Amino acid sequence: MSYLQQAKNLYAMTGQGQMLEAFEKYYHDDVVMVEATGEVRDGKDVSREFEKQWLSTVKEMHGGGVTAITSDEDAGITMVESWMEATFQDGNRVKMEEVAVQKWQGEKIIHERFYYNMPS
Numbered sequence: 001m002s003y004l005q006q007a008k009n010l011y012a013m014t015g016q017g018q019m020l021e022a023f024e025k026y027y028h029d030d031v032v033m034v035e036a037t038g039e040v041r042d043g044k045d046v047s048r049e050f051e052k053q054w055l056s057t058v059k060e061m062h063g064g065g066v067t068a069i070t071s072d073e074d075a076g077i078t079m080v081e082s083w084m085e086a087t088f089q090d091g092n093r094v095k096m097e098e099v100a101v102q103k104w105q106g107e108k109i110i111h112e113r114f115y116y117n118m119p120s
Contacts, residue, residue, distance in 0.1 A: 003104050004071035007078035010109075011066050023051055028108035036098070036116045060087045067097075076104040 006026065013022035033041045033050075041047045064084030071078045080102070085095040098116035102109045 001107070002071065003073055003076055003078050004069065006104065006107060007069060007071065007080055007102065008066075011069070011080060011082065015064060015066075017061070019055065020048075020051065023048060026107070026109055027112075028105055028110045031109055032111050034111075034113040036114050036118070057088050058086045059089050059091075062086060062093070078102045078104065 010022050010026045013019075013025070027044055027047065029044045030042075031044050031047055033047050035041075041050055062085040064082065066080060066082050068081040069078065078101075080100045081097070082100070083095060083097045085093070087093045096116065098114050101113045101115070103111040
């Protein structure tokens with residue numbers, strides 16, 4: 001399966017509310033995730049806990065999707081522009097947009113970097 005199709009499958013699962021299941025299926029045990037802030041998370045265990053913590057701050061999801069997606073199959077890289085709108089536990093409703101650049105190793109993401117503006 002192409003990297004592009006794997007990324008599409010990952011985001012399809014996410015869009016169906018299967019964020020943690022998609023994380024388990026598509027992320028390497030040694031994944032390195034880099035936030036736009038520069039914060040680095042090394043390893044699937046640390047990244048999984050971050051995802052769970054982040055999800056616990058969400059009260060309600062209002063929508064989301066992929067705006068653009070592409071791949072460099074030779075380099076094993078996918079790039080995904082996506083958005084989501086959520087209300088957080090504190091009552092703030094925010095539309096977030098980001099670009100994720102993912103380096104694949106076989107059928108798993110080994111490195112992912114996010115680019116986004118911090119909501120005010």
